[in-house]
Amino acid sequence: MSPLLQGILTVIIGVGGCIGYFWASNLVLDRVIFPAKGQDAGRNINRANAVRPWLFLLPALAALGLYLVYPVFGSFYRSLFNRSGDEFVALGNYGALFADSEFRTALFNNFLWVLFVPAAATFLGLLVAQLTDRLSWGNIAKSLIFMPMAISFVGASLIWKFVYAVDPEIGIINAIRDTLGLSALDPLQVGFWNNFFLMVILIWIQTGFAMVILSAALRGIPEETIEAAIIDGANPVQIFFKIKVPQIMGTIVVVWTTITILVLKVFDIVYTMTGGNFGTQILPSYMMEYMFRDDGRATAVAFVIMLIVLPVMVWNIAQARKEMR
Amino acid sequence: MSVSDDGIAGAKSSLSLVTNLSVIFLVVLWLIPTVGLLVSSFRDRDAISSSGWWNAPFATEQNFAAGAEGEFTQTPDGWVIEGNVFGEDGSGTVTAFGGRRAEPTAFQPGTTGELVRGRTLTMEANGDYRYVDPGEDAPRRNPTLYFGTQVPPSFSTDNYETILFSNGMDVAFINTLTVTIPATIIPILIAAFAAYALAWMDFPFRGTIIAVIVGLLVVPLQLALVPMLTFHNDIGIGQSFYGIWFAHTGFGLPLAIYLLRNYMVGLPRDIIESAKVDGATDFQVFTKIVLPLSFPALASFAIFQFLWTWNDLLVAKVFLPSNSDSWVMTVKIADDLLGSRGGDWGILAAAAFVSIAVPLIVFFTMQRYLVRGLLAGSVK
Numbered sequence: 001m002s003p004l005l006q007g008i009l010t011v012i013i014g015v016g017g018c019i020g021y022f023w024a025s026n027l028v029l030d031r032v033i034f035p036a037k038g039q040d041a042g043r044n045i046n047r048a049n050a051v052r053p054w055l056f057l058l059p060a061l062a063a064l065g066l067y068l069v070y071p072v073f074g075s076f077y078r079s080l081f082n083r084s085g086d087e088f089v090a091l092g093n094y095g096a097l098f099a100d101s102e103f104r105t106a107l108f109n110n111f112l113w114v115l116f117v118p119a120a121a122t123f124l125g126l127l128v129a130q131l132t133d134r135l136s137w138g139n140i141a142k143s144l145i146f147m148p149m150a151i152s153f154v155g156a157s158l159i160w161k162f163v164y165a166v167d168p169e170i171g172i173i174n175a176i177r178d179t180l181g182l183s184a185l186d187p188l189q190v191g192f193w194n195n196f197f198l199m200v201i202l203i204w205i206q207t208g209f210a211m212v213i214l215s216a217a218l219r220g221i222p223e224e225t226i227e228a229a230i231i232d233g234a235n236p237v238q239i240f241f242k243i244k245v246p247q248i249m250g251t252i253v254v255v256w257t258t259i260t261i262l263v264l265k266v267f268d269i270v271y272t273m274t275g276g277n278f279g280t281q282i283l284p285s286y287m288m289e290y291m292f293r294d295d296g297r298a299t300a301v302a303f304v305i306m307l308i309v310l311p312v313m314v315w316n317i318a319q320a321r322k323e324m325r
Numbered sequence: 326m327s328v329s330d331d332g333i334a335g336a337k338s339s340l341s342l343v344t345n346l347s348v349i350f351l352v353v354l355w356l357i358p359t360v361g362l363l364v365s366s367f368r369d370r371d372a373i374s375s376s377g378w379w380n381a382p383f384a385t386e387q388n389f390a391a392g393a394e395g396e397f398t399q400t401p402d403g404w405v406i407e408g409n410v411f412g413e414d415g416s417g418t419v420t421a422f423g424g425r426r427a428e429p430t431a432f433q434p435g436t437t438g439e440l441v442r443g444r445t446l447t448m449e450a451n452g453d454y455r456y457v458d459p460g461e462d463a464p465r466r467n468p469t470l471y472f473g474t475q476v477p478p479s480f481s482t483d484n485y486e487t488i489l490f491s492n493g494m495d496v497a498f499i500n501t502l503t504v505t506i507p508a509t510i511i512p513i514l515i516a517a518f519a520a521y522a523l524a525w526m527d528f529p530f531r532g533t534i535i536a537v538i539v540g541l542l543v544v545p546l547q548l549a550l551v552p553m554l555t556f557h558n559d560i561g562i563g564q565s566f567y568g569i570w571f572a573h574t575g576f577g578l579p580l581a582i583y584l585l586r587n588y589m590v591g592l593p594r595d596i597i598e599s600a601k602v603d604g605a606t607d608f609q610v611f612t613k614i615v616l617p618l619s620f621p622a623l624a625s626f627a628i629f630q631f632l633w634t635w636n637d638l639l640v641a642k643v644f645l646p647s648n649s650d651s652w653v654m655t656v657k658i659a660d661d662l663l664g665s666r667g668g669d670w671g672i673l674a675a676a677a678f679v680s681i682a683v684p685l686i687v688f689f690t691m692q693r694y695l696v697r698g699l700l701a702g703s704v705k
Contacts, residue, residue, distance in 0.1 A: 014511045014570075049607075053531075056518040056521060059515045063571075067553060068541045068575060071552045143689070145355045147689075148355070151681045152638070154659050163358045165670075169375060172377065172379070175379075271659065295551045305547055306544070321536055
């Protein structure tokens with residue numbers, strides 16, 4: 001059977017199964033377990049309504065528990081064992097990680113990514129949002145800058161590999177160097193700075209995301225505050241930095257943290273562009289080097305990523321709880 | 326907000342000019358990389374390596390080799406062969422010529438070039454040549470002539486035909502589609518029920534569950550790779566399409582539930598309560614009222630999940646078998662084409678655009694929903 005046919009069949013079975021589950025389980029609950037008739041009718045309705053939310057939640061909670069909650073513990077547990085998984089090595093894998101200079105490079109580079117990418121993408125997004133806010137063709141401009149969001153990291157890497165090509169007849173960077181009389185070089189092999197050339201790709205993709213959200217936030221600023229500032233004689237730069245930015249600070253933080261989380265997960269760009277060579281390794285691509293070869297090491301790296309994400313997670317939950325109150 | 330609202334009368338025109346110019350600059354900067362690859366996907370390999378894509382609309386200078394045709398005739402000068410490098414019927418303009426592979430453009434047209442051992446080659450701009458060998462014996466082989474000429478710009482879809490019909494990209498395309506469709510539809514359904522319960526039903530631990538889901542939004546899915554692959558192997562589905570459908574469903578659920586719940590909470594309470602007063606069960610309220618009203622949120626999550634699963638490389642590499650029959654397009658490009666077709670930019674570019682065409686269409690036709698979804702997920 002061709003995979004596509006199998007896929008369509010799965011959609012039908014999956015969708016039918018889901019609807020069937022919800023429909024049948026509700027029916028069974030109302031008719032069989034707690035029937036709304038007889039002497040206990042009133043009590044049974046209440047009981048059925050107490051159980052029903054859990055029927056609605058069950059498939060989602062099961063999938064979440066299995067695919068996201070269990071792996072946090074499963075990965076940590078696995079990371080305490082050796083390569084083949086039969087010998088307990090306690091924190092040995094973590095010790096081996098920190099003894100490996102490539103891991104330290106990856107950690108340091110990831111630190112650079114986390115520092116630089118969210119800052120640059122948020123700043124550029126804010127800039128574009130503010131500039132296009134007053135333009136008649138602003139929506140077209142925004143939609144074009146937003147476009148890279150739809151492109152896969154692999155596709156984007158290919159697009160930029162072309163930009164960075166060494167041959168001055170192919171890569172535009174080296175073509176520009178050529179017209180300036182400089183010799184051709186491979187940007188991906190320039191020590192240290194090649195990390196930033198890779199980050200440019202992610203910034204190129206994420207600026208649109210930051211722009212869309214910050215643009216909406218800018219529109220939401222009450223106009224009176226801006227009018228008052230103008231009457232007081234503030235110039236456009238002052239209005240932007242002293243009136244607008246402080247009012248959307250909450251949104252800026254959200255955008256910043258969202259991109260930070262993304263940065264910690266993206267392995268595609270480094271994998272496609274350099275394969276982690278030339279000192280551009282980061283944690284997610286370092287992990288993929290050990291995936292399928294040494295699961296103990298791979299899970300240890302994954303858990304290190306989790307530890308880095310943890311503060312953001314705690315902050316997110318705290319924010320969500322505050323909102324719900 | 327228009328410029329006049331700000332009332333900065335004096336600064337208006339110069340400011341708006343600067344704004345326009347900077348936005349144009351940024352848009353061009355953002356488009357250049359994509360446009361470059363798009364243009365290159367329509368050019369052949371020789372054209373790509375002989376001139377940059379920014380020169381694609383112009384004629385390019387390319388070098389060719391042509392074997393002299395006919396036979397040598399003996400003249401007082403020596404053995405002579407004459408003809409035209411463009412052949413009997415062809416036409417063109419020679420910009421330079423030469424007698425050695427290493428120096429294909431050594432001489433200007435209309436001049437006589439000195440070759441080794443006293444031989445000479447004369448070539449006119451229209452391609453007529455005269456090759457003279459002063460030696461005693463007739464040369465055993467006809468000489469090869471080298472010349473440069475202007476080639477008019479040409480664009481073709483050859484790269485797309487190559488990649489689609491002889492490189493297995495068609496299989497990869499189908500595989501990507503196969504992964505994407507169930508992985509988009511099934512989580513929506515599961516999440517919609519859960520979101521309804523979290524938005525409109527009262528039960529203990531509701532707040533805790535919502536908080537946990539918010540926390541799960543940021544769990545790096547790297548953590549799930551090893552344990553879940555082991556789990557899939559244990560229950561017998563191993564690396565397969567079933568595995569990747571389940572995985573994408575699990576990974577997409579936190580965002581789906583979060584987005585849909587945020588939207589459903591905002592639905593008017595009156596409608597739902599009056600339906601319940603009229604005797605509708607929760608199941609009916611959900612399918613007949615909440616689900617149709619939530620269409621915008623369902624659409625925006627569907628777009629997210631579609632883009633994410635279509636563009637994914639990591640999950641596909643881990644949860645799908647690593648043979649070429651099951652490669653999705655991202656894996657095909659990253660693991661196969663970049664290695665085997667490393668220098669062939671026309672093919673690579675065509676492959677890239679085959680893989681990003683569908684997301685781009687979805688993106689530009691459904692941008693409204695995508696933006697709405699982003700805002701619901703982040704600004705709230």
